Structure formats: C-alpha cells, structure tokens
Amino acid sequence: MSGAIQTRLFRDGPLVHLVEAPGADVVVHRGSVGADETPAILQQLVSEVRWRSDVIRLFGREVPIPRLTAWYGDQGRVYTYSGIRLEPHTWTPLLADLRDRAGAAAGTSFNSVLANLYRNGSDSVGWHADDEPELGVDPVIASLSFGATRTLAMRRRDGSYRASVDLQDGDLMVMAGATQTLWVHRVPKVRRPVGPRVNLTFRTVR
Ligand SMILES: O=C(O)CCC(=O)C(=O)O
Known part of the structure; x- marks a missing residue:
C-alpha cells in the first residue's frame, strides 16, 4: 500500500496542521513565530550562531555535509550523529528564548538544539x-x-507511506511518539532559487 499524506487543519489561530500518516505523530503550528519577528530573528541567527562546516565519511570518502550546523545546549549535553561529536556552545539569549517558546508549545522542556x-x-x-x-x-x-x-x-521505513510538509517562515513542527522509530525524513535540494533558511531542532539529550 502506498499513501500520500494529507495535512488537516484542526485548530484556528495560530493554524495547526496534523500530518495524518500511520505512526507519525507530527503537528505543524503555522506561523508560531510571527512575521513581525522572523526577519530580525533570521538575520541574528545567521550572523551570531557559531556555524561550522563538517565532513562525513561516505563509502570511504570524506564528503562535506551540504549545510552548516551548530550545537547549543546545557553543559555536558554532548551529541553525536553520523560520526560527528558535538560539544555544546552556551545558549545565546535568542536561542534560549526560542527554546522556551518551543518547549511551551510542545509541552516539554528542551536542553539542546541542533x-x-x-x-x-x-x-x-x-x-x-x-x-x-x-x-x-x-x-x-x-x-x-x-x-x-x-x-x-x-517516508515510512517499511516503504508503505510517504508524506511531505512545506515548512514556512515561523513554523514550528513537533514530532513525537514513534515518529523517529517508524519514519525517516529529509529536506531535499531544490533547483529553483531559494534564499537562506535556518532550522532549529530542539531536543532533550538524556
Ligand atoms: O531542516 C529541517 O527542517 C530538518 C532538520 C533535521 O532533520 C534535523 O536537524 O535532524
């Protein structure tokens, strides 16, 4: 079976969309951060975050990952992915504020962000x-x-379903439950000209 994902509006203002896909617990809060704030936030994130360019080993070759990344978090919250070990930078006031807003919307508290x-x-x-x-x-x-x-x-790991969500300026997406066990996700390249985008994924490192 294969299925295309629908997003369903289930609450007004701010708009919240539920990604309806088996085993995916994904909610998108449209415009969670307002358009009055987002341009200045984007500019500040681009200029003040300590961006780094990493390489990963793929089939025996070193390949630069096609984006810049940075890891911030509480002291000691080390994160390792794709063989890259990241020691946390100290929260900036802006990142700490966004962490608290994301945590309030998600009903949890986060201690780190990629x-x-x-x-x-x-x-x-x-x-x-x-x-x-x-x-x-x-x-x-x-x-x-x-x-x-x-x-x-x-994409569901068993190949049965695919889904896609356009993530816009100011959107907050919350993934929970078995989403990471049953699904994988990606942000593909696009051919059309697009400007810069910063995505912050807040996490709780145990
Ligand atoms: O840029 C995004 O929306 C996704 C980022 C992501 O998948 C990740 O940081 O693990």
Missing part, C-alpha cells in the same frame, strides 16, 4: 531519523524554521 543553515537550494539534509540513543525512546523534537520555505519529506 541548528541548521541552508544557504541556498543546494543545501539539504538526507534521509535520517532523530533516533540517536542519547535522545531516548520516542523523543519529542520541536523544529522551528526561519526564512525560505523548504519541503520536509517523510
């Missing part, structure tokens, strides 16, 4: 799940987007 800077349409993230052991079972992940709209594609 920041991604997609400089243009050539930047992307490949299929993966946020399922590293330090995130625990059924992690709650809140992802805040600023700048250009990019598509988050989702």
Whole structure:
C-alpha cells in the first residue's frame, strides 16, 4: 500500500496542521513565530550562531555535509550523529528564548538544539531519523524554521507511506511518539532559487 499524506487543519489561530500518516505523530503550528519577528530573528541567527562546516565519511570518502550546523545546549549535553561529536556552545539569549517558546508549545522542556543553515537550494539534509540513543525512546523534537520555505519529506521505513510538509517562515513542527522509530525524513535540494533558511531542532539529550 502506498499513501500520500494529507495535512488537516484542526485548530484556528495560530493554524495547526496534523500530518495524518500511520505512526507519525507530527503537528505543524503555522506561523508560531510571527512575521513581525522572523526577519530580525533570521538575520541574528545567521550572523551570531557559531556555524561550522563538517565532513562525513561516505563509502570511504570524506564528503562535506551540504549545510552548516551548530550545537547549543546545557553543559555536558554532548551529541553525536553520523560520526560527528558535538560539544555544546552556551545558549545565546535568542536561542534560549526560542527554546522556551518551543518547549511551551510542545509541552516539554528542551536542553539542546541542533541548528541548521541552508544557504541556498543546494543545501539539504538526507534521509535520517532523530533516533540517536542519547535522545531516548520516542523523543519529542520541536523544529522551528526561519526564512525560505523548504519541503520536509517523510517516508515510512517499511516503504508503505510517504508524506511531505512545506515548512514556512515561523513554523514550528513537533514530532513525537514513534515518529523517529517508524519514519525517516529529509529536506531535499531544490533547483529553483531559494534564499537562506535556518532550522532549529530542539531536543532533550538524556
Ligand atoms: O531542516 C529541517 O527542517 C530538518 C532538520 C533535521 O532533520 C534535523 O536537524 O535532524
């Protein structure tokens, strides 16, 4: 069986969309951060976050990952993904404020964030799940987007369903439950010209 995902509006102001897909517990809060704030936030994140360019080993070759990243968090909240070990930078006031807002919307508290800077349409993230052991079972992940709209594609690991959600400036997406166990996600490259986008994925490292 294969299925296309619908997003269903279930609450007004701010708009909340539920991604209806088996085993995916994904909610998008449209415009969670208002358009009066997002341009300045994007600019500040691009300029003040300590962006780094990493390489991963793929089939024996070192390949630069096609985006810039940064890891911020409470002291000692080390995160390792794709063989890259990240020591946390200290929260900036802006990141701490966004962390608290994301936590209030998601009904939890976060102690770390992976920041991604997609400089243009050539930047992307490949299929993966946020399922590293330090995130625990059924992690709650809140992802805040600023700048250009990019598509988050989702695929059930058993191949039965695909889904996609356009993440717009100011959107907050919350993934919970078995989403990371049953699904993988990616942000594909796009050919059309797109401006920069910053995505912040708030996490709780145990
Ligand atoms: O940029 C996004 O919307 C997704 C980022 C992501 O998948 C990640 O940081 O694990």
